Amino acid sequence: MLAFVLFLYTAQAQQPTNHSLPRTQQGTPQLFQVTTANTRPGDAVLVRGEYLDKITQVQVSRLPDEKVDNLPPGYVPLPQADALPDKDGTDKRVKALTGASAATVDRLQQNAQSLKFMVPASWQEGVYSVRLTDGSNQTSEFYVNVPQVNWVISEEGQQAVSGGYLRIQGKNLLRKGVSGQAVLISTDKKRVVRARVDHAFDDYSVSVNIPAGIPAGNYQLYYHNGLGGKTAWSQPLAVAIAAPSQPAWDKKTFNVKDYGAKGDGVTDETAAFRAALAAAQPNGGTVFVPGGRYMLTGDLVLAPNTQLKGASQAQTQLFWNPEHWDNGKLPASLISGTHHFAITNLNIWASRAWGIIMQTGPAPEQGYVTLENLIVRQTAQMGRAMYQVKAKRDSAEAEFNSKWNKTGIILRGPNIKVRNCDFNSSGMYGFSGVSGFIQHCRFQRNSTGTNQSYMVIHPKGLIFEDCYKQADGYGYASTIDESHDLYEARNTIPFDYTNDREVMTLDGGGGAYAGPVGSVNGVTLTLPAGASTYQWTANKWTGGGVFIIQGKGAGQYRRIVSHTLDNIQLDQPFAVDPDASSVISITTIRKHLYFVNNEVTDGGAYQLYGSAQNCVIAGLKMRRSNGIISRGSLLYHGKQPNWYIDIVDCELREGNYSHWFGINDQHSGYQCINLIGTGGPGLNIGALVRHNQLYDYSYIRTSPGAEPNSVTDAIIEDNSITTAPKGIMLGGGGSSTSSVLVHDNHYTDVAKPMDTNPGLKAASYLRMEDGKTPAGK
Secondary structure: OOOOEOOOOOOOOEEEEOOOOOOOOOOOOEEEEEEEOOOOOOOOOEEEOOOOEEEEEEEEEOOOOOOOOOOOOOOOOOOOOOOOOOOOOOOOOOOOOOOOOOOOEEEOOOOOOEEEOOOOOOOOOEEEEEEEEOOOOOEEEEOOOEEEEEEEOOOOOOOOOOOEEEEEEOOOOOOOOOOEEEEEEOOOOOOEEEEEEEEEEEOOOOEEEOOOOOOOOEEEEEEEEOHHHOOOHHHHEEEEEEEOOOOOOHOOOHHHHOOOOOOOEEEEEEHHHHHHHHHHHHEEEEEEEEEEEEEEEEOOOOOOEEEEOOOOOOOOEEEEOOOOOOOOOOOOOEEEEEEEEEEOOOOOHHHHHHHEEEEOOOOHHEEEEEEEEEOOOOOOOOOOHHOOOOHHHHHHHHHHOHHHHHOOOEEOOEEEEEEEEEEEEOOOOEEEEEOOOOEOOOOOOOOOOOOOOOEEEEEEEEEEEOEEEEEEOOOOOOOHHHHHHEEEEEEEEEEOOOOOOEEEEEOOOOEEEEOOOOOEOOOEOOOOOOOOOOOOOOOOOOOOEEEEEEEOOOEEEEEEEEEEOOOEEEEOOOOOOOOOOOOEEEEEOEEEEEEEEOEOOOOEEEEEEOOOEEEEOOOEEEEEOOOEEEEEEEOOOEEEOOOOOOEEEEEEEEEEEEEOOOOHHHHOOOEEEEEEEEEEOOOOOOOEEEOEEEEOOEEEEEEEEOOOOOOOOOEEOEEEEEEEEEEEEEEEOEOOOOEEEOOOEEEEEEEEEEEOOOOOOOOHEEEEEOOOOOOOO
């Protein structure tokens, strides 16, 4: 139920106080990252940073759950691997509180760059305040289970709209038995808007309604999940509120029958449709297609602010007759446009077609496309006499295959809306660099004799939910301009038998350099003389990242703002600068990709392959598949880190898996959750494998390379494993798997609950299976 309050008073300002230790105070504990997943009593918490061996005490307390409905928000910054503490902070920052009874807890696996501790198992769930004290009695504080807000989206893009709903994505947004709420405060502090959660999808996405009449402008959004009291709000997120707008195509309607269309299924309607579209072009409008069958023989181009709309998908069919198209003469796309167009309420049929719906024109201009209530059927095959001649059949298939990545449905840019559509295509489903919504759709691919075409999702603020997806692989971008801010939830993938059978993979990426640093001065980083780079030209890697993967400062990364061949400008300084011991990697950044409550059967890997940071795979139900993979590796000339990944609350069943041949194909075997780090130290840091259920030979493993700390600081905790030869397998030798905590897992009918590679040092892991004392190694 919606509840909101609009206040028109000046919000009381509080001067921000810097409670974290300053960058210049080197040699004192600095925090880069802490566990941000939902953490229950008895669960472990990871702290990554530098000089953490100087911590002498860890104290934890539970914050009281006081009402905050009429209180101003207050927040305590969380450490972030890609930012200085409270980089975009406001005057709502407050000092961390301590609950009524603080407990001093044991420090586990403590070293210079990490430590772990447990939340007391007897406590109640809630928000926990943590205080770290060093030998000089200096302290660092943070909260566990406090909400994070990463990004928002509405019907009009990545902003709020007065009188509309706002989807909020992050972590720790939903707590059982309490209600969350958002507060938006204008930057001039004259307006405060409160809105309770109207619908909670899960812990990672909620919706609130913004009251009508809110003045447009810039605001700061804070979120509270109902626990932890007055200081347990999220850090602020800058959000614009805009006035609602109406599409220009609502202004006027152009009926295709007024321009000569018949709808009888035998008349060539191409000229009539083009005339109606031309009439709408100057000022925009809706080209309406009444019920009937409309034969077309040429392509349709939609000008900006044009909607092509049928009576309904059940009553209005457009079909293309390709019999007179010579080889190589098919239109690039049957329907196309550049931006601000819509196609709704239609049944579209096409055979021997390349593109069905595509965007054209300069890439920076593309976007703002709506596809709603469509049935689309496309095949590259021919029929009748044409198909009976093998030479013609082979020729048609060859021409399609030569353009495989320019076929099907390809959309790009911001504010894409694809809803309530049923697609069955021979070609691609491509959504590149998109923000917006893909909801309640069915995607299927019919075969053309090639398995090249697949689904591409390159998100930049995308909600992809409640869909059926059946394609020949699913790639989530592979460029420098990388993926971020994805909420993909409650989708079903029934099978994938082709290509590498990957049902989700980041893939691609790349790298420009891996090695030592020449020098660092604030936001300027210089490469050493004679550095060996790959495809490194001025500003090519703008938007990419500089990751410290080894040595001083490891576990931090910063975004590249600009660069020459020698000097790199970063978006902000490192909390702890790299030094002569450090190794950096220049590669792609892919963060805040959340895959929640999806379902996969008879597929390959569901994998964060290569560079990925602060991503989540939660609630995945998987059967007869390769498993879930977090892989940081040397790939495509780049050392690509997989850092701070949460694999939580998943269910793996029917774990016998045959990939291609069932043997000798590198993938067949048992379904598993696999943490991989190969190609150098520090490529898999801080993975969390928690609260998963594995059955029928499914298991958990680490797969490091030969280098020390290839997979490090993983927590494998409170997982249930039933019927398997092995429950948990720690691979590697020496300290290639390092600082791994195996804690409080549960085994039923498991021959060997935990197995370690003979060459792995016993000091590389800690096993605490009863949650209190180390178990036998």
